[in-house]
Amino acid sequence: MTGRLRGVGQQGWARGDARSRWLALVVAMLAGLVLACAEEQPASTERAPISPHAAWLLEPPQLGVGQITNLELAVVTPPGYTVEPYRPPPVPPGLELLASETLDVERQGARWIHRTRLRLRATATGARVWPAGAVGVEGPGGDAAELPLPEHPIEIVSVLPEYPDRVTPFGARAPVLAEGRATPFWAPALFGAATALAGVALVALARRRRRADARAAAVAETPAGPSAGERARSQLDVVRSRSEAAPFDAAHELSLALRRFVDARFGADTAGRCIEELREGAAPFTARSRWPALLEILSGLDELRFRPDSDAAARDALAARLAGLIERADRFVEDAEPQGSPR
Secondary structure, three states, X not given: OHHHHHHHXXXXXXXXXXXXXXXXXXXXXXXXXXXXXXXXXXXXXXXXXXXXXXXEEEXXXXXXXXXXXXXXXXXXXXXXXXXXXXXXXXXXXXXXEEEEEEOOOEEEOOEEEEEEEEEEEEOOOEEXXXXXXXXXXXXXXXXXXXXXXXXXXXXXXXXXXXXXXXOOOOOOOOOOOOOOOOOOOOHHHHHHXXXXXXXXXXXHHHHHHHHHHHHHHHHHHOOOOOOHHHHHHHHHHHHHHHOOOOHHHHHHHHHHHHHHHHHHHHOOOOXXXXXXXXXXXXXXXXXXXXXXXXXXXXXXXXHHXXXXXXXXXHHHHHHHHHHHHHHHHXXXXXXXXXXXXXX
């Protein structure tokens, strides 16, 4: 009996050794497969060479009337490629092109991203489409190609649902406080502080009045400085000298000089307002007859200031247009000066 048990035990151990050997063989095969896959993995993850392609990016995709957005053209190329400057086509109705800017090239290892940003304003509701076009690219070896640009849909919606109780038109600038917003909690305290300051200001005003009487004689003897017209003509001479070499910079300086003259001569506030605000706002009483001519000159300058840079031939045409605007601004200053002022 004891011999039989010993024989059965030896057979069980033999079977256990066989199973262990098979298990070790299976584990070794699986380890070999894992190592083989790990060695081949880097070759499978290598990126294929990219080809130049272009796409439009719009954020947000849906605009409200009066909203300003950025429409970006992204051209992706291999390293070393150059992209021709994008020339915006005629703007479709319902949109207004405010500016065009070529951004710095973004270099990301195996690809370069060339971007052009167009700043647009929505002016009318409806489904709009930015026109299709093409942009040229050139490789490091001089091989040139032209990438097609597809049309890009732009949806413009009304903003009236957001303001159901509004019965008057919107202005050129957004209100500081939205309609229906509660009065800030600090308004009563501010009103009380303003009342106290008003009392202090009355006392200070009486003292300043006495000091002003004492200084009147000295001020009367002080020679007067150049008039607003003289300062404007001096600035126009500087603009005229720079109009051919730097027409864009000269257009900026001319617009600012003319605005400063109008503000000093008629007590207006044009230096900090865009042309849309000046059209919507009321003209100063003393400048009503001259206001349309002023807006025409400023509008013509805006067309020069806010358009993309171009080649030499186009810059010569811009310089010629700027020369005509300088002469119109010179006549405007001369006609707007009071009679008898020095020329």
